[in-house]
Amino acid sequence: THHLFIVVVAVNSTLLTINAGDYIFYTDWAWTSFVVFSISQSTMLVVGAIYYMLFTGVPGTATYYATIMTIYTWVAKGAWFGLGYPYDFVTVPVWIPSAMLLDLTYWATRRNKHAAIIIGGTLVGLSLPVFNMINLLLIADPLETAFKYPRPTLPPYMTPIEPQVGKFYNSPVALGSGAGAVLSVPIAALGAKLNT
16 A cells, blocks of 8 residues: 555656646747746645655655656657657756755755755745756747747747846746745645645
8 A cells, every 4th residue: 555655646746747837848938938837837846746755755756756757748758759840849847956956955954844845845946947947048949949830729828929038027037936936835835734
């Protein structure tokens, strides 16, 4: 029963994170969805990882959890590539470094669940948007991809727009990091409460 429960938690937590907004960066609207992605993924990563990590009590579980999601996303990337879209059309999000920070917090605080939630949750909320922004800067121009390879399912509110990154208050990194950091802690606390 113990091992079965671990498997159920891993699978369900992964599905929860995948379905929290769009878990894949489709580059034809990557900049438009960046803030929504940052909020949903930082909070869901913390909720799933904290729940799973506190159940096992083993530092390193969060990184394992993030690795599962990364593998799932590479499979999806391969599927899109197989359909004839360019390699850069799907960008695999960067979950693993933020999950490692969460594991490190849990280990450094001698497996203190409150510290893992408060400190680790904040670190995930601050780091995940930054890592993913760097990731997006390394790929082909999203606007160019959008007009060359349009998706018929693209909703009107996700129509690609020129990113406004000249001012800090309108920066996707600032908005994503701030919102992610603020929301990760209470949602992780709720996940831990459900675990007890």
